[in-house]
Each structure stands twice: as C-alpha cells, then as structure tokens.
Amino acid sequence: MPGNGELTVKEGETITITNQVSVRPYLQTLIWVHFPERCLVKGSRCSIVAVTAMDDDEWDDEWDDTRSSACYAEVDLEAAEEGATNRTEVQGPTRKITLNKFPGFSKSGPELYLLAKMLPKGKEKISVYMGEVGPVWLYPEVQMECLVADPKKGSKMYGLKSYIEYQVTPSTTNRPVNHRYKHFDWLYERLLEKYGSAIPIPSLPDKQVTGRFDEDFIKLRMERLQSWMxxxxxxxxxxxxxxxxxxxxxxxxxxxxLGKRKAEKDETVGVMIFSQIEAEAPELGLDEVERKCESFSRFTKAMDDKVKDLLAVGHDHWKRCTGPLPKQYQKIAKAFQNLSTVFSSSGYQGESTLTDALTATGKTYEEIATIISEQPKKDLHFLVETNLEYKGILGCFPETITVHKAAIDKLKDADKLVATNKISPHDKPVMAKRVSNMSYALQAEMNHFHSNRIHDYNRVMQFYLEEQVKLYETIAGKLRAALQQYTTL
Amino acid sequence: MPGNGELTVKEGETITITNQVSVRPYLQTLIWVHFPERCLVKGSRCSIVAVTAMDDDEWDDEWDDTRSSACYAEVDLEAAEEGATNRTEVQGPTRKITLNKFPGFSKSGPELYLLAKMLPKGKEKISVYMGEVGPVWLYPEVQMECLVADPKKGSKMYGLKSYIEYQVTPSTTNRPVNHRYKHFDWLYERLLEKYGSAIPIPSLPDKQVTGRFDEDFIKLRMERLQSWMxxxxxxxxxxxxxxxxxxxxxxxxxxxxLGKRKAEKDETVGVMIFSQIEAEAPELGLDEVERKCESFSRFTKAMDDKVKDLLAVGHDHWKRCTGPLPKQYQKIAKAFQNLSTVFSSSGYQGESTLTDALTATGKTYEEIATIISEQPKKDLHFLVETNLEYKGILGCFPETITVHKAAIDKLKDADKLVATNKISPHDKPVMAKRVSNMSYALQAEMNHFHSNRIHDYNRVMQFYLEEQVKLYETIAGKLRAALQQYTTL
Known part of the structure; x- marks a missing residue:
C-alpha cells in the first residue's frame, strides 16, 4: 500500500485504536499510524499516515509505552458494534480487522492454496491419522507444559519506561525465559498468521492502558497468560x-x-498451512466434506451461545454472592446481636447462656456473610475463566469455517471455472484433493477441540462442585457450633 | 352512650372496619354499627348509628357471617397509620381503638383501685411470692397444656352460614370441646378486660373477611390459636x-x-384486678416502684424495637429465599443442562459421562432451588411466628406501664390532693400500699415474661439453627452426589 490509506468512520461509530494492529494472514506489513495523543476516536476521520516495515528495536521500545503519540492500531469494529463491552472480561474474537479495503487481501481466500501451482516445500509436516474417534493430529508422546510465574517489574531508559516481565519455564528444558506481555502478543500474532485458518488461536487476555501495575491485574493477567500458554x-x-x-x-x-526476524518472514501462513497437512486416508467426497463442515458450524455456534449464557448466569451469580446475599446475612447477624444486647440489659438472672449463644449466632452469620462473599473467587472464578477461554476459542471457529465453506464453494464452481477458462481441467481433481485435505485438518482440529473440551469441563465442574460442597459443609459446621451454645432442652 | 356517635376521618386516612369492635376494659358495651356494604372507607365520615347491648343468640348468629350488612366495627387507627401493612402477618397490638371520645372512659384510670373505699371480696386470690429472681407468681405444680386441632367446617341455618370449628383439648381433662374463632375472641375479650392492666394479653390472630375457608389460612390460624392458647x-x-x-x-x-353470662357480669376487671393481688413482702418505697417501672418500660420498648427489626429482616430473607435466590439456582441449573444438551450433540465419542454428569448437576441445582424456596416454611416461619407473638405481647406493655405510671403520679400528687380535700389524709398510706402491690404484680409479671422469653428464644433459635444445619448439609450432600458423577481425574 503506497502512500496514505483512509478509513472512514461513520457518525456514531466507535473505533478503538489500541497499541497494536491485528494483521490477518497475507498482509505482511504492519501499519504504522501517527496518532495524536488519544487512542479512542469517535465520528471522525482518521488517516493512516504511513505504512512501513519496522526495525526490531523501535518495536521493542514503543510497545508498552502509553505516552507514545505513535502507536500500532487495532481497528476493532466488532467490539465497536457491541457497544460498551467490558474489554477486560471479553477475551476472544474481538481482534478483527476488516482489511478487504487493502488491495490484494481476500478475507478467506482459500484459492491461494487450492490453485497453487507449486506448494512450498516446508520442512514441517503436519500429519493427520485415523484414530478411534476419526481423523486426529499426531500427538507427541510427552505433552509439553509450561509455567508462567514470578511477575517482576522491570524498567529501561533510566526508569522512564516500566513494564512487567513474566518468567516462562517450559517442562522440556526446565530453563526459564523472561517475557513481557508484548512478547506474548507477538507470539500470538505469529501463531494466528500461521495457523489461524486451520486452528483456533484464541486471543490473549486484553491489553490494558491504565492500572497495568495493579497487583490484582498482574495476577489475573498472569493466570490468563498461563491458561493461554x-x-x-x-x-x-x-x-x-x-x-x-x-x-x-x-x-x-x-x-x-534472529528467530523473530525469521518467523516474521515465514511464507507458509494463512491457508498455505494446509499445504503442510498430510492425511493418511482416502480422499473425501464433497458431500461428506460439506456435511462435516455444516455439523461443526452448528455445534460451535450452539456451544458459543450456551457458553455465553453460562457466563451471563455466572456474572449474575457473582454479583449476588458478593452483594445482596452477604448483606442479607449481615443483617441477620445484626438482628441476632441486637436481640442479644437487649436481652443482656434485662437485669434478669440466668440470662447469659442465651445472650452468649445469640451473640455467637450473630458472629456465625457474620462469618457466613464473609465466606459467601469470598466464595466466587474460589470457585466461580475458575468456571467463569474456563468459559471465557472457550468463548475465545469458539469465536475463532466462524472464520475457520468460512475458509472451508469458501473452499467448498470454489470446488462446486470448478466446472464453471473450467468452462470459462478460469482454471484448467486438470486443476479440478487437485482442488478436490486439497479440499479433502482441508477437511481432514478441520476434523482433526474438531476432535482435538472435543477431547480438550471434555477434559476441561470435566475438570472445572469437579473443581466447582468440590468447592461448593466445602462451602455448604463449612456453613453447616459453623451453624452446628453456634447451635451447641444453646441450652439443651 | 345515648344516640349516635361520630368518628371523623381525615382526608387520605384509611380506617379499616372489620367484623368486630375491639373494646378496652371498662367499656362494657359492644358497639353495633350499621354500615352499608363495604368495610373500607377512605376520606369520609362514618356514623355510628346505634349502641346496644346484645342478646347471646344474636351474637352467636352474626359473627361469622360476612354477608351481613350490619357488622361489628374495629376502628384500627394504628394499622391505618402504618399504611398497607399485611394484616395476616401482623399479629399484635393493632387492635386499638381510641375511645376517649366516649363519655365515662378513662384510658388508664388506676384511681378506681387506689381510692376504692371497699375492695370487692372475690373468691380468687392472686399471690405474689419472693422467688430466687425476685417477686414471682405462684406457679401450679403441673402446668396445664391444651391442644388446638382438627379444624372442621360446620354450618347452620340450613347451610346458609358456614364456620370453622376447632377441637380444643386441655391436658387436665383430656376431653375435647369445640370452639369457633369467635369463641376464642370472646375469651380474649374477657381476659383482656379482667387481666389487661396487670398481664399482657396478646391479641388473637387477626380476623379475615375473605378466604376464611382457605386450607392454608385455616392451618395458620389454628397454629396461631394454638400458640395463643x-x-x-x-x-x-x-x-x-x-x-x-x-x-x-x-x-x-x-x-x-350460663358461664358466659356470668363472666360478662364479672366486676373485678380492669385495675380492680390489683385488689386480688396479695404480695407476701414488705411494702415498696415509691422510688423503688418508679425505678422498676422505668426499667421495665425501657426494656420492653427496646425489645419491641429489636423484635420488629428481626421481623423486618426475616420478612426480607423470606422474600429472597422464595424469590430471587431459587430463580438464580434455576438459571444455573438451566445453564448446565443446556451445556449438556449442546455437548451431547457433538457426535464425539465418549461424550456421555460428561453430559450425564452435567445433566445431573443441572437437576441438582433445580432441586437446590426447590429446597431453598421451601426452607423458610420449615424454619424461618417459626422464628417469625415467635417474634410476632412477642411483638404482640410487647405491644401490651405500654398500656400496663401507663397504668403503673398513672398510679405512681397519683401517689406523688397525694399531698396536693389531701390539701385540696380531693382525698382524705387517711387515703395516702392506703394508696402507697396499693401502688406497692401493683409494683409486685408488675415485677412478678416481668419475671414471668423473662423466664418465658428465655425459654421461647432458646427453643426457637435451636430449632432454627438445627433446620439451617440440615439445609446446608442436604445441599452439600446433593452436590457431593452430583460431583461423583464426573470422571475422576
């Protein structure tokens, strides 16, 4: 894109400009935007002043600096449509950019792969096997894990710029490396570019401009980076x-x-990832490919709805457990304690057993109020986090499925394309083979998704229920202790 | 009261006219009100047309008949001030009538006893002894109990008039007698007349015009009649x-x-009850009498406040437990069940353990919703009922204490009354002795109240906590069973 580009912002439309542009596969340039001071523009025109490839050092310096007047731009139209969505809570598919105004960019564009004369001969091969549940990826014998821990505040430029650095330790080497949020974000961009057409790469926890050094924020971000990693x-x-x-x-x-530069020059990105896939299985017919695709589309959409419902319920329940419910128990506590105070003023002999017991009951209800209000952090939090993660993953599927549907449509049009000399007759079987390949990849990914989903929900539900059992048992125990303070009749 | 009386109702003031007038001691006539059709008058003038003494039979016939255009009137000013208080829930001191507009009625009037030349020589004597806690009534060796049970619909006038009859069985004879609500009410009126100046006689459960044959209403009324009896x-x-x-x-x-007629002719009523009291203890000085009276007044007022607070909290908690809280649990249940439904549509093998477990979890939360919404009837109900009873009893104290304060004031004025020849010099020591007697009665009654209060609150708190422990244990148990449905990790 030579020179300046323009994005027109309609009256009333909100465009969020954050620290980094989200580029889709094939757009191998980063957009450098000069932008005065503020990062939120309403109902105005914003000009993209220059597009340039940048030097690593520059990139390194500016990323965490909110005082910079130049910044990477993420044009987040979807979030804008949703209105005032709470960005810290919405993990997921908000990082979208409508780039079809840029020449040469096709939104899904499976043609590049389907009609490529020469496929790149990459070193990496991605195998799909037939497992018990159908097509599956090749799983390593030992699953790598990695620990994100020990967030530390670092600074450079003589303390003018501060950032948080996390220690990331992979189980393979057990040797820690340090990474800032922007490094994770760089990794995310690379993974999205390279695998996004075949594998859902969920967004990172959202960037935040203010309160970045807040302890709770750092803890939550680290927890979410851990989940993502x-x-x-x-x-x-x-x-x-x-x-x-x-x-x-x-x-x-x-x-x-050096590794970064190399990764940024990787050409096997976008739909070209499918060129690396090798399925050891007979070619699939178009009908079967289409049926599978439809079924995955239906499932992921339906699950997305239900996950969002659960999140809404969880959010409501959280509010109730930290607001009106403990307040209610505090009122009950106060009512018993006040009764105890009045009773102890009676001047009647033999009053103390009852007043002591009533005071203890009041204290117990105060404790119950505290327990209830602190419970969501202990259990509901993980149920919500897991569902936020799934919301993020599920938000990636529509695009993956769109790529597949476009490939299917292309294959359906093959005869017409041959007739109008758009493709050669020889291209059609090649396309069919490649669409089948794409379908194997999708199936393998869906099976991976299902297997993870069952594991994750099984784990989080058990955890949630275990904590809930503990909660009710604790309350019952406290009430039993209060009960024992009364005179046995 | 010859001729017609008038009560002026201010604009915006609500006066509730129910089936029966509540008469205070000394007003030995029932007020017969002709009233056109409706029993609720707003911002209007209502005339009391005639006052007449009635025949037993007439009384018997009309009481339960809501279709009668003539009715007994209860002018419930206090309830009117409180606005739209739910009358079925408010047991207690609402049965007040400002009768000082009627000639011959003195609200407290302890002079009748303090200055009586000749005290009636009744057969009944009421003894006050010095016990461990101070002055106490003489308690019988065996405490009488009675059972109110078996409500049955009866009718007369060839089925034109229906009523509910309860079986009342005293532990002394174990022989049941049948009584309608109006008989209880008659008993209440007699007890109030006779003992009201010295002993709090709490109101009966409120009368109700509509829904009298509703099963829940009959059950609750019976329960409250039982508590009262x-x-x-x-x-x-x-x-x-x-x-x-x-x-x-x-x-x-x-x-x-015959017994009824005799009871209605009893002349040892109102403050004259003190003439039956005999305290085996030295005469109390005015200071001590006054101090005791003040202290009882403070205590009963303070307890009244706290009991009302507890009732308000209980009412709130009831609403929450039967409204938003179970709704919340139903939503949680639905969210889990919906997730299970989506999961089971995945077509992925090995899905059923998780979906079955999720469905079970959903069902468990549905059950928890039901348990929570039904809990208040099981425990909070009794806590509320006990406090309503105490609200009723405490509502009687201000009048008892007013009588005592008036007696104290009269004694303080004794010298002035002697000087102005209102009383003879001989009357003063008699008054002092009688005021001391009244104080012994009040102290005995307060000690009776305290002892009952400790017993009742000890009992109801234990009951409440036992049920609460059971509730939380039940919920924990149900959640534990749901948890066991998941695959152990």
Whole structure:
C-alpha cells in the first residue's frame, strides 16, 4: 500500500485504536499510524499516515509505552458494534480487522492454496491419522507444559519506561525465559498468521492502558497468560511449531531477535498451512466434506451461545454472592446481636447462656456473610475463566469455517471455472484433493477441540462442585457450633 | 352512650372496619354499627348509628357471617397509620381503638383501685411470692397444656352460614370441646378486660373477611390459636381463671351459655384486678416502684424495637429465599443442562459421562432451588411466628406501664390532693400500699415474661439453627452426589 490509506468512520461509530494492529494472514506489513495523543476516536476521520516495515528495536521500545503519540492500531469494529463491552472480561474474537479495503487481501481466500501451482516445500509436516474417534493430529508422546510465574517489574531508559516481565519455564528444558506481555502478543500474532485458518488461536487476555501495575491485574493477567500458554503447549501442532519453540527455548537476546526476524518472514501462513497437512486416508467426497463442515458450524455456534449464557448466569451469580446475599446475612447477624444486647440489659438472672449463644449466632452469620462473599473467587472464578477461554476459542471457529465453506464453494464452481477458462481441467481433481485435505485438518482440529473440551469441563465442574460442597459443609459446621451454645432442652 | 356517635376521618386516612369492635376494659358495651356494604372507607365520615347491648343468640348468629350488612366495627387507627401493612402477618397490638371520645372512659384510670373505699371480696386470690429472681407468681405444680386441632367446617341455618370449628383439648381433662374463632375472641375479650392492666394479653390472630375457608389460612390460624392458647395455659394466673376453665371445661351448651353470662357480669376487671393481688413482702418505697417501672418500660420498648427489626429482616430473607435466590439456582441449573444438551450433540465419542454428569448437576441445582424456596416454611416461619407473638405481647406493655405510671403520679400528687380535700389524709398510706402491690404484680409479671422469653428464644433459635444445619448439609450432600458423577481425574 503506497502512500496514505483512509478509513472512514461513520457518525456514531466507535473505533478503538489500541497499541497494536491485528494483521490477518497475507498482509505482511504492519501499519504504522501517527496518532495524536488519544487512542479512542469517535465520528471522525482518521488517516493512516504511513505504512512501513519496522526495525526490531523501535518495536521493542514503543510497545508498552502509553505516552507514545505513535502507536500500532487495532481497528476493532466488532467490539465497536457491541457497544460498551467490558474489554477486560471479553477475551476472544474481538481482534478483527476488516482489511478487504487493502488491495490484494481476500478475507478467506482459500484459492491461494487450492490453485497453487507449486506448494512450498516446508520442512514441517503436519500429519493427520485415523484414530478411534476419526481423523486426529499426531500427538507427541510427552505433552509439553509450561509455567508462567514470578511477575517482576522491570524498567529501561533510566526508569522512564516500566513494564512487567513474566518468567516462562517450559517442562522440556526446565530453563526459564523472561517475557513481557508484548512478547506474548507477538507470539500470538505469529501463531494466528500461521495457523489461524486451520486452528483456533484464541486471543490473549486484553491489553490494558491504565492500572497495568495493579497487583490484582498482574495476577489475573498472569493466570490468563498461563491458561493461554498451556492451551498452546497442549496443542500438538502449535506446541511443535518453530515460533513457539523459539519463544520458549531461545538462548539469548541475539538468538531471540534472529528467530523473530525469521518467523516474521515465514511464507507458509494463512491457508498455505494446509499445504503442510498430510492425511493418511482416502480422499473425501464433497458431500461428506460439506456435511462435516455444516455439523461443526452448528455445534460451535450452539456451544458459543450456551457458553455465553453460562457466563451471563455466572456474572449474575457473582454479583449476588458478593452483594445482596452477604448483606442479607449481615443483617441477620445484626438482628441476632441486637436481640442479644437487649436481652443482656434485662437485669434478669440466668440470662447469659442465651445472650452468649445469640451473640455467637450473630458472629456465625457474620462469618457466613464473609465466606459467601469470598466464595466466587474460589470457585466461580475458575468456571467463569474456563468459559471465557472457550468463548475465545469458539469465536475463532466462524472464520475457520468460512475458509472451508469458501473452499467448498470454489470446488462446486470448478466446472464453471473450467468452462470459462478460469482454471484448467486438470486443476479440478487437485482442488478436490486439497479440499479433502482441508477437511481432514478441520476434523482433526474438531476432535482435538472435543477431547480438550471434555477434559476441561470435566475438570472445572469437579473443581466447582468440590468447592461448593466445602462451602455448604463449612456453613453447616459453623451453624452446628453456634447451635451447641444453646441450652439443651 | 345515648344516640349516635361520630368518628371523623381525615382526608387520605384509611380506617379499616372489620367484623368486630375491639373494646378496652371498662367499656362494657359492644358497639353495633350499621354500615352499608363495604368495610373500607377512605376520606369520609362514618356514623355510628346505634349502641346496644346484645342478646347471646344474636351474637352467636352474626359473627361469622360476612354477608351481613350490619357488622361489628374495629376502628384500627394504628394499622391505618402504618399504611398497607399485611394484616395476616401482623399479629399484635393493632387492635386499638381510641375511645376517649366516649363519655365515662378513662384510658388508664388506676384511681378506681387506689381510692376504692371497699375492695370487692372475690373468691380468687392472686399471690405474689419472693422467688430466687425476685417477686414471682405462684406457679401450679403441673402446668396445664391444651391442644388446638382438627379444624372442621360446620354450618347452620340450613347451610346458609358456614364456620370453622376447632377441637380444643386441655391436658387436665383430656376431653375435647369445640370452639369457633369467635369463641376464642370472646375469651380474649374477657381476659383482656379482667387481666389487661396487670398481664399482657396478646391479641388473637387477626380476623379475615375473605378466604376464611382457605386450607392454608385455616392451618395458620389454628397454629396461631394454638400458640395463643399455650401461652394462656402457661400463665399461672390466666390458666387458673374461671373464664379459661369455662372455655376448656364446660359440660354442654347450657353450661357454656350460663358461664358466659356470668363472666360478662364479672366486676373485678380492669385495675380492680390489683385488689386480688396479695404480695407476701414488705411494702415498696415509691422510688423503688418508679425505678422498676422505668426499667421495665425501657426494656420492653427496646425489645419491641429489636423484635420488629428481626421481623423486618426475616420478612426480607423470606422474600429472597422464595424469590430471587431459587430463580438464580434455576438459571444455573438451566445453564448446565443446556451445556449438556449442546455437548451431547457433538457426535464425539465418549461424550456421555460428561453430559450425564452435567445433566445431573443441572437437576441438582433445580432441586437446590426447590429446597431453598421451601426452607423458610420449615424454619424461618417459626422464628417469625415467635417474634410476632412477642411483638404482640410487647405491644401490651405500654398500656400496663401507663397504668403503673398513672398510679405512681397519683401517689406523688397525694399531698396536693389531701390539701385540696380531693382525698382524705387517711387515703395516702392506703394508696402507697396499693401502688406497692401493683409494683409486685408488675415485677412478678416481668419475671414471668423473662423466664418465658428465655425459654421461647432458646427453643426457637435451636430449632432454627438445627433446620439451617440440615439445609446446608442436604445441599452439600446433593452436590457431593452430583460431583461423583464426573470422571475422576
């Protein structure tokens, strides 16, 4: 894109400009936007002043600096349509950019792969096997894990710029590397570029401009980075990727920078990932491919709805458990304590057993109020986090499925394309073979998704119920102790 | 009261006219009101057309008949001030009538006793002894109990008039007698007339015009009549009274009618009850009498406040437990069940353990919703009922204490009254002795109240906590069973 580009913002439309642009596969340039001071523009025109490839160092310097007047731009139209969505809570598919105004970009564009004369001969091969549940990825014998821990405040430029650095330790080497949020974000971008057409790469926890050094924020971000890294490490293809290995295993700063440059020049990105896939199975017919695709589409949409419902219920329940419910128990506590105070003023002999017991009951209800209000952090939090993660993953499927549907449509049009000399008759069987290949990849990914989903929900539900059992048992125990203070009749 | 009386109702003031007038001691006539159709008048003038003494039979016929255009009137000013208080839930001191517009009625009037030349020589004597806790009534060796049970619909006038009859069985004879609500009400009026100046006689459960044959209403009314009867039977003076014995032990209709006429002619009513009291203790000085009276006044007022607070909290908690809370649990249930439904549509193998477990979890939360919404009836109900009873009793104290304060004031004025020849010099020591007697009665009653209060609150708190423990244990148990449905990790 030579010179300046323009995005027109309609009156009343909100466009969020954050620190980094989210580029889709094939757009191998980063958009450098000069932007005065504020990052939120309403009902105005914003000009993209220059597009340039940048130097690593520059990139390194600016990312965490909110005072910079130049910033990477993420044009988040979807979030804008949703209105005032709470961004810290919405993990997921908000990182979208409508780039079809840029020449050469086709939104899904499976043609590039379907009609490529020469497929790149990459070193990496992605195998799909027939497992018990159908097509599956090749899983490593030992699953890599990695620990994100020990957030530390760092600074540079003589303390002018501060950031938080996390220690990331992969189970393969047990050697920790340090990474800032922007490094995770860089990794995310690379993974999205490379695998996004075939594998849902969920968004990172949202960026935040203010309160970045707040303890609770750091803790939650670290927890979410941990979940994200675990999910990436658990994925047989992603965990095996050069870029993730670089992120976890680079030896030093030079190694890291060289690796970064190499990764950014990777050409097997977008739909071209399918060229690496090798399915050891007979070619699938178009009908079967279409049926599978439809069924995955239906399932992921339906699950997305229900996950959102559960999140809404969880959010409501959280509010109730931390608001009106403990307040109610505090009122009950106060009522018993006040009664105790009045009774103890009676001047009647033999009053103390009852007043002591009533006071203890009041204290017990105060404790119950506290227990109830602190419970969501202990259990509901993980149920909500898991569902937020799934909301994020499910938000990636529509695009994956769109790529597949476009490939299917292309194959359906093959005869017409041959007739109008758009493609050669020889291209059609090649396309059919490649669409079948894409379907194997989708099926393998869906089976991976299902297996993870069953594992994750099984785990989180057990955890939630265990904590809920403990909660009610604790309350029962406290009330039993209060009960024992009364005179036995 | 010859001719017609008038009550002026201010604009915006609500006056509730129900089936029966509540008369205070000394007003030995019932007010017969002709009233056109409706019993609720707003911002209007209502005339009392005629006052007449009635025949037993007439009284018997009309009481339960809501279709009668003539009715007994209860002018419930306090309830009117409170606005739209739910009358079925408010037991207690609402049965007040401002009767000082009627000639001859003095609200407290202890002079009648303090200055009586000749005290009636009744057969009944009420003894006050010095016990461990101070002055106490003489308690019978065996405490009478009575059972109110088996409500049955009866009718007369060839089915034109229907009523509910309860079986009342005293533990002394174990022989049941049948009584309608109006008989309880008659008993209440007699007890109030006779003992109201010295002993709090709590109101009966409120009368109700519509829904009198509703099963839940009958059950609740019976329960409240039971509590009221138990309290009367537990009182050493009231339980020993001729009128209560008549109510419980009359042999037949004739016996009952004769007894009723006799009771209505009893002249030892109002403050004259103090003439029956005999305290085996030295005469109390005015200071001590005043101090005791002040202290009882403070205590009963303070307890009244706290009991009302507890009732308000209980009412709120009831609403929450039967409204938003179970709704919340139903939503949680639905969210889990919906997730299970989506999961089971995945077509993935090995799904059923998780979906079955999720469905079971959903069902468990549905059950929890039901348990929570039904819990208040099981425990909070009794806590509320006990406090409503105490609200009723405490509502009687201000009047008792007013009588005492008036007596104290009269004694303080004695010298002035002697100087102005209102009383003879000989009257003063008699008054002092009688005021001391009144104080012994008040102290005995307060000690009776305290002892009952400790017993009742000890009992109801234990019951409440036991049920609460059971509730939380039940919920924990149900959740544990749901948890066991998941695959152990």
């Amino acid at each position: 675990s999910r990436m490490c658990r994925h047989p293809i992603v965990s095996n990727s050069e870029v993730l290995q670089l992120f976890l295993n680079h030896q030093d700063e030079k190694d890291w920078k | 138990s309290r009367m039977c537990r009182h050493p003076i009231v339980s020993n009274s001729e009128v209560l014995q008549l109510f419980l032990n009359h042999q037949d209709e004739k016996d009952w009618k």
